[in-house]
Amino acid sequence: MASGPTRTQSYGRINRNKPLSFSFNGRKLTGYTGDSLASALLANGIALVSRSFKYHRPRGIYSMGVDDPNALVTINTGSRTEPNTQATVVELSEGLTARSQNCWPSLEFDAMSINDNFSRFLAAGFYYKTFMGPTRKSWMFYEHFIRKAAGMGEATTQKDPDLYEKVHGFCDVMVVGGGPAGLAAAVAAARTGARVVLVEQSPDLGGGLLNTPANGEADRWIAEQVAILKAAENVRILTRCSVFGAYDHGSFGLVERVQDHVGPPQQAVLRQRMWIMRTGQAILATGALERPIVFGGNDLPGVMLASAARGYLNHYGVLAGKNIVIFTNNDGAYWAATELSRAGASVMLVDARPEAPAVARTPAENSGVVIQTGKAVAKAKGRKRVASVEVAPFDCETGNLCGTASAYKCDLLCVSGGWSPTLHLLGQRSSKPAYDDALAAFSPGAVVEDGFHVAGAANGKIATRDCVIDGQAKGLEAALACGFTEPKGSERLPALDLKDGWETPLRPVWEVCDRHGNSHRKAFVDLQHDVTVSDVALAHREGYVSVEHLKRYTTLGMASDQGKGANVIALALMAKHRGKSIPEVGVTTFRPPFTPVAAGALAGHETGPAIEPRRHTPMRQWHLNNGAEFIETGIWDRAWYYPKPGEDLEAAYIREARELRRSVGIVDVSTLGKIDVQGPDAAEFLNRIYVNGWKTLPVGRARYGVMLREDGMVFDDGTTTRLSEHHYFMTVTTAGAGAVMSHLEFLLQTCWTDLRVEVTSATDQWAAVAVSGPRARGLLSSIDSDIDFSNEGLPFMGAAEGTMAGLPVRVIRITFTGELGYEIYTPAGFGEALQEAVVAAGSAHDLLLCGIEALGALRVEKGHVAGSEITGRTTLDDLGLARMGSTKKPYVGQVLAQREALAAPERQQFVGLRPVDPSAVIKGGSILSEPNETPQGHGLGYVTAVAFSPVVGSTIGLGLLSGGRARKGTTVNVVDTVDDTIIAAHVTSPHFYDPDGEKARA
């Protein structure tokens, strides 16, 4: 049963018992399980598949793998729409929907194909030269139209419904490629006991062997190897998996297509899996890619690589043409000619070489192939599919035609310009490939990066037998390098010998020029980006002679195929222009990915809310149960405010802030960074990292401290409590905790190795609540405790350890709100119990729950510096803390803090801002400027924090203002450039509330 006009009755490895329905451009078609989208299209007689990138020329299917430059289609619909997909790598599935892209109104009649008529004016870089004026912004205008005229498919803006995951894998030996060399290598490595991972990008193992006639010696050999590997417990086989990147220390990026071949699912499924594979040794058995020859009209649908025509026949049972011309410069195409002829096609083989080898010629001729040597295809002709070719005598030495052309009708033109080893993964590392004259291609070279082995066709081996032998050797070599030994008595499996080697050397033919050495105007080097031979010449004329510049000027080698077939040809053409050899011209740098990778696979399931982990305080559930709204502050989720019915954020925080100053409030401050500092030299250590002195701090007392960075800028602040002679409890800002911990560890491990001090993060060990307000003492004293909360028993900046409500606690009398306040710490597991105990006792003291919005408002009123002022660009003096800096001892940052520029009077200094009109609202981030002036640039400074102050009765702000302290009593403009509003504000002290600190000491 055949599923289309070109499907043979018996060839191929498809499952003819499982037909599949699919659609292309709305047309319902049928294929078979085992088909690729490309093979199914060919089987249905479809040659025209897409339009080219720039000139909208008709394009067909050119190869049968990841190197195809032409057959880009958009598959699936809706949220699963996937543009720019190579039809040659899409497995056919039931219900698959595919459509052409970059064409309008239809593939057959594309209006933009008019571009092709103006191609001589649209050469490489034309838009850079043409669309740059008359103004600097003109490009922005033109870009829209240029992108509409040239481009590829359109991505969906809908959320990807499918799932992705990332997996870390480990092995001793990874074999990349499941062809003859890869299979042989995997078997050889596995027999030593090494853990082997075999990766194959196709659905089936076999590689190029699957393009040879089915049910023969090749299939039997594949089955034997696969059986051995599947039976081995130390082997993992990953098919439908591409190794796209080679990274440091033997690690590789792989993407496994878990579900794509099943067809559009009904629900979210695991679509792709990214592997981060760490290997001991890697064997690149990645094969070789056939490259084309450039001639006029070489991009027409119906022009195809010879290996592809052979593969479509033997793998998919599709005879892509009935009247076939094959143009070659090597022996390999003879096998394709022979098999295509045997399958029923009329085949003429044009060999550029003067002579054809008997070993290849004889079977071809016996199969009915007509062979013409010493000739070349000058031009392919046809409108939307090749219809005829011009063949003329050819001089391999000059690359020019040298006689009269004859025309031959055909419906398929196959091309083989030789084979280029697939060395992209090796090239991504530091290994530079070397040019191999015999192959007319780059091969691995003498020096291969440690941990890499190259086997088979990738190593320049042509015959299957040589590939297998090379694979066996490299498999064993890699395993031995991992420390394994060859098992005694093991015999290497006999090599598969398909007698498909080359007898006559290849003759390099890159381009077919006319008898005068001129190139055809429509001769394409890079089909995917419509880069012609004349574009390469233009790049040379304009001085872009480096291959890297050539690539960027012409876009050659970019996009989904990454110029896999074009790169060596482009190098050869540039070498010709420069009068140098190909190795002298160089080779472009290969970069990941080898094949396109969906962004979803790179992200895994780290998307949306799961993009990063969240940290939660021990009282999170309590806050949820008691009606808190939460806010993300950095990595922490914190209780934001506790709304009463009908309250929004503003109403709630203003109430909370106002009521706390009247009675008492409780705030969860468990997020504070906490560091346990121990050791005989702890006091000396603190003396060095803080700007103020610490050696005189008594046990049971706390002190506020500020740290500088080495460059003299303020780094962080907080309170440190002396618990015992050599034990301190340091708190740092929530946001700065990680950086401070790293800073302290760095200093101890690299600078002050003589200090006997240990710093240990205790952030997660302790839950903490701040109880603050005039009634705080009364509240805490009412809770069963062995701590004396009186002013004498626990004075301001005093600390005590004991129990409260049966819970172990540390209490530090300190405040962030400016009121009488206590921070109470308890081991995190008791956090909820502590919160409940305080709240239970609080009902008699008018306790209210406060979120961090109210806490922030209270700190603005009080004028404490916080993260919005400690920006890394402010000094002690900028923040009004200069007096804290000790003159009696050295500390980190002390020297560089004395730089002249850091003492300049015009530096931005910490100030308060109060609107002249109390009803006006100061907005955070506003620019500060002179009164009645529009700010220039960054103005005089900016507003760092704002809040509505119940004490002041208006919004108030904190800011950093140039020469701010000298401006107190003046007014400035507060300019909100977002809402385009300007208000006047008095410059004040930042301390709006209790500037002398009497409340805190009460």
Place this chain on the structure above:
Amino acid sequence: MPDPRSAPALVTTGAVELAAGLRCEENSISGLVLVSAWPDTADKVFGTVGKALKIGIPDDCRTTAGSDHATAFRIAPRRLMIVSQTPDLFSSLKGAVPCEDGSVSQQDHSRIRIRLTGPGAAALLSRGAPVDFDRSVFPAGTFAQTGIHHMWVLIHKIAEEPEAYDLYVLRSFALSFWQWLQESAHIATQTPMGREALAG
């Protein structure tokens, strides 16, 4: 003194089956301390700790040593993490190690321990941890400190058959870590192989 509450993530969940036969649940910690020595006192401090707890101290930072009541993890050349079922662990070690020799920090509430048991445990962990869990290089008794989804985790393999791991994570990350385990197991099993996926 009340019992320590579980971290928020684990208040209501109890044991959960993530995939066929693969279960996770909190395994509460009674005592956990970090002990550090100064550069010239490591041998002395480690000897003291070992003697006090009647356990050996590992020579490397991969293998654990211990007894039924205490396990020592050498988490850095001069640092030990001691986990014990005895609640007085901190006080006993604090008394044994003077500050002239080293430091002892109480951390029993700072970490949550999750026990992951069953087939596919390593496969699930490999979704996040860049650790080779193959039995030949990560046998029972081995531990690794690593990161999963940007979260610190100490993975301790406690048994081979059935495969079982204790996962120590910081308490504030416990909910996110728990969610990561569940989400990763869910995704890994949404394949043609279904719940078998993690077995491979």
